[in-house]
Amino acid sequence: MRVFRAFIITGLLLMAVPVAAEVSIDGFLQTLYGGRLDESNPTATEQTASEARLQLRVEDYGDAAEFFGRIDFVYDGADSSDYDWELREGYLKFRLGSRLDFKVGRQILTWGTGDLIFINDEFAKDYRSFFVGRDDQYLKAPQNAIRTEFYSGLGSLSLVWTPRFEPNRLPTGRRLSYFNGQSIVGEGYYFDPTTPAPKFENGEVAMRLSRQVGSYNSSLYFYKGFYKNPMGVVIIDSSMVPIYPKLNVYGASVRGPMAGGIVWVEGGYYDSRQDRDGDDPMMPNSSVTGMIGFERQVASNLTVNGQWQTDKMLDHDTYEKQQTAMNAFVRDETRHMITSRLTKLLNDELLALSLFVFYSPTDEDGYLRASADYKYSDELSLAVGANIFDGTYDATEFGQFQKNDNVYVKFTYGF
Amino acid sequence: MLNSKLILILLLALPMAIATTATGEDAAAIMEKSHLAYYYAADDGISEVTMRITSKRGKERTKEFVMLRLDEEEGGKQKYYTYFRKPSDISRLTFMVHKIPDGNDQRWIYVPSVDLVKPISADDKNSSFVGSHFSYEDVSGRHWSEDKHSLLPDSTIGDRAVFVIESIPVEKYKGFSRKLSYIDKENYLPLREEYYGKKDKLVRVFTAEKVEEIDGVTTMTARSMENLKKGGKTLIEFSSIEYNVGLDASLFTERFLKNPPRKYIK
Known part of the structure; x- marks a missing residue:
């Protein structure tokens, strides 16, 4: 009820704003329906989505600063049969002098070069949305942060401080099943992981130093915070509680034109600060990861890309012994993953067909995203799509979602 | 008698022939002048743009955006910045092109809803400009x-x-096999262009729909491109045009791609 009241009040406030000032408002209304394909999925609901969503975007600016708000109101019929709302973005931007830009507030943050592969982008992701057919913008979860960017002739330095740790949003078993360490489970097994205490020392710091060299963009990255997924476990009162272990990431990337397309290379070192020796079975080991990707237009209105990512776990020997002793899944020391995206535009770009495939030969799992998006008019569009998972083992990244295959249909009216 | 008559005719004709050669311009020079008048008017410019795209089945879509242009060298490098206003699904999206006539252009897009900066491969200059019947090359120009x-x-x-x-590509080119340009003798703007494709069939027609005088610059404020092969037509209208506003090269960087310059984009 409190949520509902907040919904009404916020709505009224929003309606009052444009009367008060000349603020521009736009947004969309969207309905999304999706259902699982696998009857054996242990989830609580057969619907992966059944929602109506109103997004309002509000913008205003003066001489010195500007403001932007993006707010979603959702009726969720698949899960809670309840109203919900979220401030997706609410920030102000301003400039100090000619070299310093600030963006302060709730915001979506992205950097790095990969296409749906994130090495140095340690900003929060929302896989609950990503796997059920919501728009691409919902893959990113907002963070309450202060972003500072300093520009000079040498390049730019970005510093993002997120005072309160913002984790990834992962399937909970209600709509999407997942692997809980024992088997693929539905509702009833999920524990909200313990998040780091709200102390200054537990804030997240992400830095990027970027420089354009000719037509190539090169960047160095640093992150100090926590694994965004609950990769660790602590024992409290003799029960296992998932936690987000401490993490530093050091990385670099280069991206630019080559052979009529765009090429990118990115790498990172994941320093698992609570298990630097790799001998704690409750904490993740450090790892090194890298990727290379290439994209180009291969025919008129057909763009194709490919990426190869590899990651190597450090101290794998110790890990293997520990896992074997517990009779648990042992991942390969070096994993490989290849991905490919195909985008075909048809009918004067009114129809967009898209296919994205992840495949890991070492984990023996994969994930396929397919969609067809048709713009019926400037306002109305219709999309259908599918999310298909496969895996040999229950414990791998995509293998754990293998019962979550789903299809969806989505209508959007933009205004 | 016959001979002297012929001589007289020849004598009369000679100055005319000389006159034609003297004022008649070389075709390449006309194309160069036209290119500069059309694509490089003033040193920089800002304009509101409305694009009406009509499909072969008669369905109309509209895109609205602001376009900033900066010439780095006359007839050479240029920078373009585009900020989309409508439709709703691409509003606030920004797009930037660094045009390099003797190399490959560089293009970037910024999608604000995911805070994503992405370079786009610019190999194919014939691909459609934002879903319209104009290609990238039609918008930024093909070097004469x-x-x-x-x-x-x-x-x-x-x-x-x-x-x-009549223009024929020096190297085999998929954009056209032959092009006829009808260039205004006074202001050098192309009033009509006919693009011929395979078997010398007329495939696309460009038309200058409206020419106006803005800040002393003769400007084409409306233009259209019709695709006769696939059907469909796009009309582009320019308004609130300003020239020589003093755009700085620093506006055409990632910083401003992510933070549209409110001084110019209201």
Whole structure:
């Protein structure tokens, strides 16, 4: 009820704003329906989505600063049969002098070069949305942060401080099943992981130093915070509680034109600060990861890309012994993953067909995203799509979602 | 007698022939002048743009955006910045092109809803410009040195006297096999262009729909491109045009791609 009241009040406030000032408002209304394909999925609901969503975007600016708000109101019929709302973005931007830009507030943050592969982008992701057919913008979860960017002739330095740790949003078993360490489970097994205490020392710091060299963009990255997924476990009162272990990431990337397309290379070192020796079975080991990707237009209105990512776990020997002793899944020391995206535009770009495939030969799992998006008019569009998972083992990244295959249909009216 | 008559005719004809050679311009020089008048007007410019795209089935879509242009060298490098206003699904999206006539252009897009900066491969200059019937090259211009030009007999378009120039690509080119340009003799703007494809079939027609005087610059404020092969037509209208506003090169960088310059984009 409190949520509902907040919904009404916020709505009224929003309606009052444009009367008060000349603020521009736009947004969309969207309905999304999706259902699982696998009857054996242990989830609580057969619907992966059944929602109506109103997004309002509000913008205003003066001489010195500007403001932007993006707010979603959702009726969720698949899960809670309840109203919900979220401030997706609410920030102000301003400039100090000619070299310093600030963006302060709730915001979506992205950097790095990969296409749906994130090495140095340690900003929060929302896989609950990503796997059920919501728009691409919902893959990113907002963070309450202060972003500072300093520009000079040498390049730019970005510093993002997120005072309160913002984790990834992962399937909970209600709509999407997942692997809980024992088997693929539905509702009833999920524990909200313990998040780091709200102390200054537990804030997240992400830095990027970027420089354009000719037509190539090169960047160095640093992150100090926590694994965004609950990769660790602590024992409290003799029960296992998932936690987000401490993490530093050091990385670099280069991206630019080559052979009529765009090429990118990115790498990172994941320093698992609570298990630097790799001998704690409750904490993740450090790892090194890298990727290379290439994209180009291969025919008129057909763009194709490919990426190869590899990651190597450090101290794998110790890990293997520990896992074997517990009779648990042992991942390969070096994993490989290849991905490919195909985008075909048809009918004067009114129809967009898209296919994205992840495949890991070492984990023996994969994930396929397919969609067809048709713009019926400037306002109305219709999309259908599918999310298909496969895996040999229950414990791998995509293998754990293998019962979550789903299809969806989505209508959007933009205004 | 016959001979002297012939001599007289020849004598009369000679100055005319000389006059034609003297004022008649070389086809390539006309194309160069036209290119500069059309794509490089003033040193920089800002304009609100409305694009009406009509499909072959008659369905109309509209896109609205702001376009900033900066010439780095006359006839050479240029920078373009585009901020989309409508439709709703691409509003606030920004797009930037660094045009490099003797190399590959560089293009970037910024999607604000995911805070994503992405370079786009710019290999194919013939691909559609934002879903319209204009290609990237139609919008930013094909360098005159890429085609061999010849002057055909003069003609008129409406009440305007025009040069008619035939252009044939020096290297085999999929954009066209032959192009006829009808160029205004006074202001050098292309009033009509006909693009011929395979078997010399007319595939696309460009039309200058409206020409106005803005800040002392003769400007084409409406233009259209019709695709006769696939059907469909796009009309582009420009308004609130300003020239020589003093755009700085620093605006055409990632910083401003992510933070649209509110001084110019209201």
